Amino acid sequence: MSDIAVIGLGAMGTALAGAFLDKGHSVTVWNRSPARTKALAAKGAMVAASVEEAIGSSPLIVACLLVYDTVHQVLDPARQALSGRTLVNLTNGTPEQARAMSVWAAQCGADYIDGGIMAVPPMIGGRHALILYSGSGQAFDSHSGRLDALGTSKYLGEDAGLAPLxxxxxxxxxxxxxxxxxxxxxxxxxxxxxxxxxxxxxxxxxxxxxxxxxxxxxxxxxxxxxxxxxxxxxxxxxxxxxxxxxxxxxxxxxxxxxxxxxxxxxxxxxxxxxxxxxxxxxxxxxxxxxx
Ligand SMILES: NC(=O)c1ccc[n+]([C@@H]2O[C@H](COP(=O)([O-])OP(=O)(O)OC[C@H]3O[C@@H](n4cnc5c(N)ncnc54)[C@H](OP(=O)(O)O)[C@@H]3O)[C@@H](O)[C@H]2O)c1
Missing domain, CATH: 1.10.1040.10 (N-(1-d-carboxylethyl)-l-norvaline Dehydrogenase; domain 2)
Known part of the structure; x- marks a missing residue:
């Protein structure tokens, strides 16, 4: 088991996974194009062979993909593995998309936190990286210690649409x-x-x-x-x-x-x-x- 699974290793997902590793967390990563896992594996990340394996590895799943449709394309086939996990979706989207994904996550049996990243990748891990969160307050309280590795966390409330708003x-x-x-x-x-x-x-x-x-x-x-x-x-x-x-x-x-x-x-x-x-x-x- 790892502390955190990071799904999506574009410029931002790579920075997020790197910041978790830098703060001493164990991290499992998955990306559609496997080449992007290499640098993180060299830093100590475990590389999952599938999305299901990544989700199964950790209680906290951080998704950072291009758009919400991408999140569904990646997570829908692995939805059964999400039961009992906390999904933190840091993909940029609209309040309506976030609320719909919150409902979808609940149907999968997962706690849901939506997030907005007010930073560019080189800022991640520093205090000037503001990360906005909204959704399950209980899940945020449980995981905020880990999420704080990414920058300055600000929790906005139970409505998952608040962070994207x-x-x-x-x-x-x-x-x-x-x-x-x-x-x-x-x-x-x-x-x-x-x-x-x-x-x-x-x-x-x-x-x-x-x-x-x-x-x-x-x-x-x-x-x-x-x-x-x-x-x-x-x-x-x-x-x-x-x-x-x-x-x-x-x-x-x-x-x-x-x-x-x-x-x-x-x-x-x-x-x-x-x-x-x-x-x-x-x-x-x-x-x-x-x-
Ligand atoms: N970069 C920034 O400055 C910044 C700042 C704030 C917020 N954000 C947000 O962070 C999110 C990620 O941005 P990014 O800069 O990391 O973008 P990126 O470098 O373009 O990476 C996109 C990620 O999405 C994956 N992806 C795209 N289409 C896919 C598909 N059909 N199936 C599976 N995976 C797919 C890519 O996988 P592959 O590697 O296989 O292509 C990659 O992991 C976006 O929502 C963006 O708005 C970015």
Whole structure:
């Protein structure tokens, strides 16, 4: 028997198995392409000949495969072996997929924990690797000591969909940041300004702007978006026109920035010109679309 079985040894699964080994846990691994087991075997991992053998080797099964369909393709034929085990699925997915997999795991007689990895493989095992978990609290309490080998664990609650909800919401913030950075670099680059010259200004500007986000949380939780507003939506909507016009004039695509302009205009039309930008969250929560 091993402490943990890791199923799926892509870039992330390999890092997960390596971190468990580094912290002194015994690990059994399985991967569709056996070549990927070699480096881990050299570090002390046991290599299972089949998924059933991997599941049978350990009370704690960590799956990290491409998508949820892959998890089903791999685990469905071996479902009987899951009875009495805890399945931790760290594959990226949606809250709905996680809840459905929780039901499926219960039908197999397994405890289920869903997870979201907020890290890239080289970060795994370090404290800056945030791993979100949700699902069976009892199973999480039993196994958190082992799971802590992967980074900083955060348990969010019994609803298995919570980890992917937090995961994709954090990714939404990241992609919003990347979207703006791409536009900024396209504009300045087209003007011949080296990225290396502009980037320090951009990173310090973004750091300064993130300082205002806790106020958004207060506004959203209190419902008051109009007290002590220093940069109201009406002003920002007018200034945003210049970003769109300048991009067009420079021959830079506006495909990333027009949706935000549409939302700002919708906010102004809805009578929120004096409110803070945080008031746009409520508009996003309605199914109406500006574009
Ligand atoms: N890499 C990251 O930066 C990162 C960060 C956070 C979360 N994640 C998430 O972690 C999960 C794994 O990512 P990764 O970077 O490890 O991906 P990857 O390097 O592409 O590895 C994919 C894994 O899925 C397996 N697989 C794919 N299709 C399969 C099939 N039909 N049957 C059996 N196995 C199959 C692959 O097996 P083979 O080796 O046989 O192809 C491999 O083990 C994803 O859900 C990803 O979103 C990744």
């Amino acid at each position: 937090y995961d994709i919401s954090l990714l939404a913030g990241m992609y919003g940041l990347f979207t703006g950075v791409l536009q900024a670099l396209a504009l300045t680059g087209k003007a011949g300004i080296p990225a290396g010259e502009f980037m320090p200004l951009l990173t310090s500007w973004l750091q300064a702007m993130q300082g205002g986000l806790p106020k958004w949380a207060q506004q959203l939780d209190s419902g008051d978006h109009t007290s002590n507003v220093v940069s109201n939506l009406g002003m920002q909507a007018d200034a945003y026109v210049n970003l769109v016009d300048a991009s067009r004039a420079a021959g830079v695509s506006t495909e990333l920035i027009l949706p935000m302009q549409g939302l700002m205009r919708r906010g102004v039309t809805a009578g929120r010109a004096d409110a803070d930008l945080s008031s746009l969250v409520a508009l996003l929560q309605s199914s109406e679309q500006s574009i």
